[in-house]
Amino acid sequence: MESEPVPSASPLLPEPAPPSGATGGPAPAPPPQPQDVLTPLTGAAVFLVLTIDPGGERAVRDLLPDLAGLRRSVGFRAPDGGLACVAGIGSDAWDRLFAGPRPAELHPFRELVGPRHRAPATPGDLLLHLRAARMDLCFELAGLLTGRLAGAATVVDSAEGFRYFDNRDLLGFVDGTENPEGRAAAAAVTVGAEDPAFAGGSYVIVQKYLHDLDAWNALTVEQQELAVGRTKLTDVELPDAVKPPDSHVALTGVTGPDGEELQIMRFNMPFGSFAEGGEFGTYFIGYAATPAVTEEMLRNMFLGRPPGGHDRLLDFSTAVTGSLFHVPTADFLADPPPAPPSASASAPVSESRAGARAADAPTGAPAEIPATASDGSLAIGSLKRTPAR
Ligand code: HEM
Numbered sequence: 001m002e003s004e005p006v007p008s009a010s011p012l013l014p015e016p017a018p019p020s021g022a023t024g025g026p027a028p029a030p031p032p033q034p035q036d037v038l039t040p041l042t043g044a045a046v047f048l049v050l051t052i053d054p055g056g057e058r059a060v061r062d063l064l065p066d067l068a069g070l071r072r073s074v075g076f077r078a079p080d081g082g083l084a085c086v087a088g089i090g091s092d093a094w095d096r097l098f099a100g101p102r103p104a105e106l107h108p109f110r111e112l113v114g115p116r117h118r119a120p121a122t123p124g125d126l127l128l129h130l131r132a133a134r135m136d137l138c139f140e141l142a143g144l145l146t147g148r149l150a151g152a153a154t155v156v157d158s159a160e161g162f163r164y165f166d167n168r169d170l171l172g173f174v175d176g177t178e179n180p181e182g183r184a185a186a187a188a189v190t191v192g193a194e195d196p197a198f199a200g201g202s203y204v205i206v207q208k209y210l211h212d213l214d215a216w217n218a219l220t221v222e223q224q225e226l227a228v229g230r231t232k233l234t235d236v237e238l239p240d241a242v243k244p245p246d247s248h249v250a251l252t253g254v255t256g257p258d259g260e261e262l263q264i265m266r267f268n269m270p271f272g273s274f275a276e277g278g279e280f281g282t283y284f285i286g287y288a289a290t291p292a293v294t295e296e297m298l299r300n301m302f303l304g305r306p307p308g309g310h311d312r313l314l315d316f317s318t319a320v321t322g323s324l325f326h327v328p329t330a331d332f333l334a335d336p337p338p339a340p341p342s343a344s345a346s347a348p349v350s351e352s353r354a355g356a357r358a359a360d361a362p363t364g365a366p367a368e369i370p371a372t373a374s375d376g377s378l379a380i381g382s383l384k385r386t387p388a389r
Contacts, residue, residue, distance in 0.1 A: 161283050227312040
């Protein structure tokens with residue numbers, strides 16, 4: 001399958017000629033091509049989280065350079081559909097798939113246990129975030145991708161998200177308004193010179209939340225607005241004097257050392273089922289140049305700011321999954337590094353990674369539990385395994 005025409009470092013290709021009139025040295029390499037992270041919010045999305053079966057590494061590696069072509073096979077037939085596919089790779093999977101350096105900030109999702117609410121870490125080697133104006137395009141591509149991975153990877157979580165009126169979540173509030181735009185959006189999600197080998201990539205955290213809609217709808221609209229920190233109909237942020245410190249908007253506002261606002265890009269989608277015992281929720285997906293920003297927001301939500309409290313939204317929203325992935329550039333996917341020398345070589349890597357996790361853990365945050373996601377257990381009881389096609 002033909003992959004996306006991206007700049008290549010292949011020795012078979014001639015070096016690009018220096019620009020005419022240049023006074024010396026080769027032309028600078030073009031910047032790496034990111035995946036389609038910044039696709040505008042779409043009408044439909046499919047979120048697939050997979051674990052790689054033992055021995056399935058080769059099939060996964062073989063799929064990566066074909067992702068762009070498979071997306072074209074579906075998307076080209078519906079040019080107005082805007083089909084996009086973003087692939088993310090989890091921490092444990094990285095060492096099973098690739099030799100060479102790792103993205104500097106790639107680690108397993110860190111579980112948070114607050115006084116009232118918990119953000120669990122659940123298994124995830126591969127994230128496929130499929131977006132389009134129409135669900136049929138997402139569904140078709142999901143079928144092709146899971147078909148290619150049959151017998152090599154297992155879908156451990158799947159959600160079909162839909163646009164709900166004017167980009168509202170199932171709590172009835174407009175979701176996504178304060179996402180950064182333009183250059184600020186690119187800066188918020190793109191790894192830069194701090195990790196040159198992975199510049200142009202991104203990090204993504206996903207969490208599936210289930211809502212207690214009966215309890216939420218028992219609140220008055222005014223009470224709901226105090227929980228979110230914005231007005232419901234008109235989507236305007238409440239004044240600081242009115243906005244409670246445990247509101248969602250207050251706790252997800254985080255700043256850097258110079259007081260600058262730290263931002264992430266969210267592409268949350270509602271999902272739901274009316275079957276007996278059906279679930280209604282929000283699939284949270286947040287891209288960032290460093291997972292540290294999203295993790296600080298999560299600590300505020302689950303452990304409180306100041307510690308001991310929690311985000312009022314969590315009294316009506318239960319996180320049932322949590323995974324973290326690196327999103328490499330399109331160039332990386334088109335021409336991935338070689339496979340690690342042998343499966344046995346990955347054992348010491350895992351040990352050193354466990355040590356690195358302990359060293360990474362921020363002091364004074366005892367409620368962050370080291371992730372044990374590689375045991376294959378979701379430990380949440382209710383997720384059904386979706387058979388790979
Ligand atoms: C149940 C899950 C969630 C729901 C229903 C939800 C909903 C909302 C809503 C309605 C807003 C206000 C409008 C907007 O600016 O988008 C908002 C803002 C925001 N949310 Fe969430 N959210 C959820 C989870 C999260 C999580 C897990 C994070 C980060 C870890 C997060 C980060 C943010 C940020 C950064 C803002 C913008 C705050 C601002 O600067 O005004 N959200 N969310």
